[in-house]
Amino acid sequence: MADTIVKPPTEDGISRAEMLDLFRLMLRIRRLEESVYRKFHEAKIGGYLHRYDGQEALVAGVIPQLQLPHDKILCTYRDHAHAIACGTTAGEMMAELMGRATGCARGKGGSMHLTDPDKGFLGGDGIVGGPIPVSVGVGYALKYTGSKNICVCYFGDGAMNQGGVHESLNMVGLYKLPVLYILENNRYAMGTALDRSTGQTDFVLKAKAHGIAGEVVDGMNVLTMREAANRAIEHIRTTGEAYFLDVECYRFVGHGVGDDNTGGQKFYRTEEEVDEWRQRDPILQLVRDLKQRGYISDEQIEAIEAEIKIEVDEAIAFAEASPEPPLDSLYENVFSE
Amino acid sequence: MAKMRYLQALRLAMTEEMERDPNVFILGEEVGQYQGTYRVTEGLLDKFGGNRVVDTPISEIGIAGMATGAAMVGLRPIAEFMTWSFAMSAMDQLVNHAAKITYMSGGRIKCPVVFRGPAGVGTQLSAQHSHSLEAWFAHTPGFKVAMPATPEDAKGLLKTAIRDNNPVIFMEHAGLYGSSGEVSEDPDFTVPFGVAAVRREGTDISLIGYSRGVQQSLKAADILAKDGISAEVIDLRTLVPLDMDTVLASIRKTHRAVVMQEEWRNAGFAAEIAARIYEQAFDELDAPIQRVAGADVPMPYAKNLERAAIPTENDIVLAARRALS
Ligand SMILES: Cc1ncc(C[n+]2csc(CCOP(=O)(O)OP(=O)(O)O)c2C)c(N)n1
Ligand SMILES: [Mg+2]
Numbered sequence: 001m002a003d004t005i006v007k008p009p010t011e012d013g014i015s016r017a018e019m020l021d022l023f024r025l026m027l028r029i030r031r032l033e034e035s036v037y038r039k040f041h042e043a044k045i046g047g048y049l050h051r052y053d054g055q056e057a058l059v060a061g062v063i064p065q066l067q068l069p070h071d072k073i074l075c076t077y078r079d080h081a082h083a084i085a086c087g088t089t090a091g092e093m094m095a096e097l098m099g100r101a102t103g104c105a106r107g108k109g110g111s112m113h114l115t116d117p118d119k120g121f122l123g124g125d126g127i128v129g130g131p132i133p134v135s136v137g138v139g140y141a142l143k144y145t146g147s148k149n150i151c152v153c154y155f156g157d158g159a160m161n162q163g164g165v166h167e168s169l170n171m172v173g174l175y176k177l178p179v180l181y182i183l184e185n186n187r188y189a190m191g192t193a194l195d196r197s198t199g200q201t202d203f204v205l206k207a208k209a210h211g212i213a214g215e216v217v218d219g220m221n222v223l224t225m226r227e228a229a230n231r232a233i234e235h236i237r238t239t240g241e242a243y244f245l246d247v248e249c250y251r252f253v254g255h256g257v258g259d260d261n262t263g264g265q266k267f268y269r270t271e272e273e274v275d276e277w278r279q280r281d282p283i284l285q286l287v288r289d290l291k292q293r294g295y296i297s298d299e300q301i302e303a304i305e306a307e308i309k310i311e312v313d314e315a316i317a318f319a320e321a322s323p324e325p326p327l328d329s330l331y332e333n334v335f336s337e
Numbered sequence: 338m339a340k341m342r343y344l345q346a347l348r349l350a351m352t353e354e355m356e357r358d359p360n361v362f363i364l365g366e367e368v369g370q371y372q373g374t375y376r377v378t379e380g381l382l383d384k385f386g387g388n389r390v391v392d393t394p395i396s397e398i399g400i401a402g403m404a405t406g407a408a409m410v411g412l413r414p415i416a417e418f419m420t421w422s423f424a425m426s427a428m429d430q431l432v433n434h435a436a437k438i439t440y441m442s443g444g445r446i447k448c449p450v451v452f453r454g455p456a457g458v459g460t461q462l463s464a465q466h467s468h469s470l471e472a473w474f475a476h477t478p479g480f481k482v483a484m485p486a487t488p489e490d491a492k493g494l495l496k497t498a499i500r501d502n503n504p505v506i507f508m509e510h511a512g513l514y515g516s517s518g519e520v521s522e523d524p525d526f527t528v529p530f531g532v533a534a535v536r537r538e539g540t541d542i543s544l545i546g547y548s549r550g551v552q553q554s555l556k557a558a559d560i561l562a563k564d565g566i567s568a569e570v571i572d573l574r575t576l577v578p579l580d581m582d583t584v585l586a587s588i589r590k591t592h593r594a595v596v597m598q599e600e601w602r603n604a605g606f607a608a609e610i611a612a613r614i615y616e617q618a619f620d621e622l623d624a625p626i627q628r629v630a631g632a633d634v635p636m637p638y639a640k641n642l643e644r645a646a647i648p649t650e651n652d653i654v655l656a657a658r659r660a661l662s
Binding site: 046047048096099100105107108109110111112113125126127128129130158159161162163164189190191192196197198264267268324325327329330331334 | 366367370371372374392393394395396397398399422423426460461462463464465466632633634635637638639640641642645646
């Protein structure tokens with residue numbers, strides 16, 4: 001990977017209110033994610049379940065800067081955070097995870113396929129590399145209609161090795177389409193570390209090879225992330241051309257619900273490594289910064305925590321009280337009316 | 338004989354064949370250091386080294402092509418798809434390359450490759466992760482297609498697949514990985530392709546299936562037996578080549594049939610079996626053939642909808658009663 005630019009938090013350009021919003025959003029995502037494994041073990045959630053702990057800055061630093069629902073978001077199966085950042089309520093998210101009729105996909109999609117098109121969120125994709133070809137079409141349509149809107153497409157470091165990604169980046173470079181690529185470079189694809197999967201780990205170089213500008217970003221710091229995103233978004237809106245952010249980050253928990261230190265995780269990374277990265281926890285970094293600036297007190301943090309606890313509890317209660325989808329909805333939605 | 342699980346039987350087949358033939362090697366995502374996503378290849382990296390157990394990037398086109406190319410020049414690759422749902426981006430390498438090279442070369446190029454991995458439904462993995470698509474592969478001339486229903490067949494059919502000089506689509510059922518049974522430990526034990534097994538003898542109706550459908554048919558036969566209905570259960574084992582002789586012999590005895598598949602009903606493999614029975618034994622039939630299959634919808638996530646979309650032993654029982662009424 002190219003050298004990471006670890007920038008100090010910006011002193012200007014962000015207000016206390018904006019910083020508090022970032023804190024609240026990241027903490028909501030973290031606490032929601034922390035609740036879902038419990039529900040899985042209670043057999044309320046099934047299927048695959050992938051958490052975003054540690055990577056919150058990649059959505060918090062980007063999605064609030066967009067013009068939703070006119071800008072569009074595509075992402076992977078690791079999609080809970082993206083839905084929440086787009087404005088899907090915690091209740092609709094949790095209900096989808098529990099396969100209820102009130103879920104954002106009416107119980108048809110589940111954890112990997114959260115979606116909320118009214119908010120610009122085109123959904124999570126269970127196929128590694130799957131969203132990138134789709135981003136070409138979304139970008140094309142946004143350009144076609146003459147809008148200044150952009151598509152933001154998230155995907156993982158493992159996805160960079162899918163053939164479709166390279167076809168698509170070439171097309172986006174060729175047609176000059178307004179897409180922001182956010183490479184969630186958490187250095188592992190399931191149990192495969194980056195250097196075990198990839199001959200050339202300079203991903204910006206790969207984007208450039210397709211005519212797309214890009215840079216490496218420290219995704220453990222939400223202010224750095226936000227600043228880079230703002231620059232990238234500005235670039236896309238003014239030039240109409242794509243931009244590629246290779247974002248350094250880390251997932252604090254296993255790949256999915258089965259991947260813990262008793263299972264697969266012991267084969268590919270050490271607890272010491274995880275602990276080291278936890279020192280760079282984006283939420284802790286932001287709290288430290290907020291405190292340094294005198295923007296937040298411990299009491300305020302506790303109050304926000306308490307509010308979020310209520311939100312999470314209510315989301316779970318809402319989901320659990322919601323009905324299953326009606327059986328006759330099985331054959332609905334195969335086609336549109 | 339030893340009691341072992343389906344996934345251990347698969348591992349044993351690969352271990353024995355790798356010991357027997359240095360040209361056999363494994364490639365796929367997480368097959369080595371991670372010990373296999375479903376632990377099928379556990380321990381094989383340690384035993385055979387990184388040259389013969391190759392961890393790949395998440396590049397299904399590359400995996401399918403690498404296996405095909407290596408087979409064309411004399412190796413015997415076993416390519417694992419983490420699940421068959423992920424093989425779709427590789428369809429061009431599979432269908433346009435692996436399946437056709439022998440024919441296109443007038444028989445001058447062999448392609449002895451096994452594409453294997455788990456398929457099947459049932460754990461709320463939803464729309465993109467619940468595929469088998471065996472009908473796609475059976476539809477394509479040039480592929481042999483094996484779908485074992487028991488641990489013993491998992492071993493015996495996989496060994497035959499590895500020794501076969503053609504591309505073999507080897508579809509395991511993730512829901513059977515934990516099932517256990519007696520398996521031969523003889524390294525010369527194999528199960529030939531194109532020989533169906535009669536898993537239970539009966540006289541009133543033939544329940545025809547493959548993969549997990551056989552286990553469900555056996556349960557259905559138990560239920561039917563309580564009502565005095567004697568069901569014969571046929572395990573096809575391989576869809577290509579297809580053993581119609583065993584199927585037709587059963588039809589001549591029972592004159593009624595239920596064909597079971599887990600995949601989508603429309604244009605599925607059960608339709609092929611039914612059509613062949615109609616063509617070859619129309620006069621033997623006392624009732625229309627019943628199909629039991631998955632609902633024609635992308636797999637829904639919600640537990641109740643998923644349950645409604647997946648065929649069960651109960652559906653087989655109901656179909657059998659329809660055929661007998
Ligand atoms: C085409 C395809 N192959 C394999 C898989 C199985 N799989 C799901 S996630 C994953 C790892 C992806 O890693 P990465 O792209 O780095 O994203 P991360 O999970 O780290 O966010 C794999 C191999 C899949 N879903 N799709
Ligand atoms: Mg990754």
